Amino acid sequence: MKESERIVNEIAQGLSQLDEGASWFSTLEPAQQKAVLREVVSHSMQAHATVEDGREGVARSGVKPTANPAVMIVREPLPDRMAKIINLPDSENVKAFRVLVSTFSVADTRRRELECRGSCSHAWHNLT
Numbered sequence: 001m002k003e004s005e006r007i008v009n010e011i012a013q014g015l016s017q018l019d020e021g022a023s024w025f026s027t028l029e030p031a032q033q034k035a036v037l038r039e040v041v042s043h044s045m046q047a048h049a050t051v052e053d054g055r056e057g058v059a060r061s062g063v064k065p066t067a068n069p070a071v072m073i074v075r076e077p078l079p080d081r082m083a084k085i086i087n088l089p090d091s092e093n094v095k096a097f098r099v100l101v102s103t104f105s106v107a108d109t110r111r112r113e114l115e116c117r118g119s120c121s122h123a124w125h126n127l128t
């Protein structure tokens with residue numbers, strides 16, 4: 001499993017703090033940051049994230065609701081909005097990371113509780 005994938009999933013599962021993840025993320029080059037954002041969007045789609053998850057994610061993200069990624073993640077159609085978040089200027093990358101990972105955490109927690117129920121073969125749900 002890639003370092004980025006492990007870190008993002010540790011946050012989603014409450015094994016690591018979003019602030020720690022954001023600190024790690026901020027040390028990456030902008031191109032690496034974009035690659036991580038693309039991964040998080042992909043994970044979010046797999047976890048069937050919704051606009052409602054986006055709302056809850058923004059509330060947990062520490063990002064102002066008026067910031068670009070926060071405004072975009074609460075609008076339909078979500079896959080399209082998430083793609084646009086990835087394409088924001090690099091100066092928005094850290095806010096985008098916080099909003100996307102928080103939203104993924106909400107969607108993935110629901111998936112773990114309702115579908116996986118503690119016994120699944122998803123490598124990223126079996127980190128320990």
Ligand SMILES: [Zn+2]
Nearest residue numbers: 116120122125
């Ligand atoms: Zn699972």
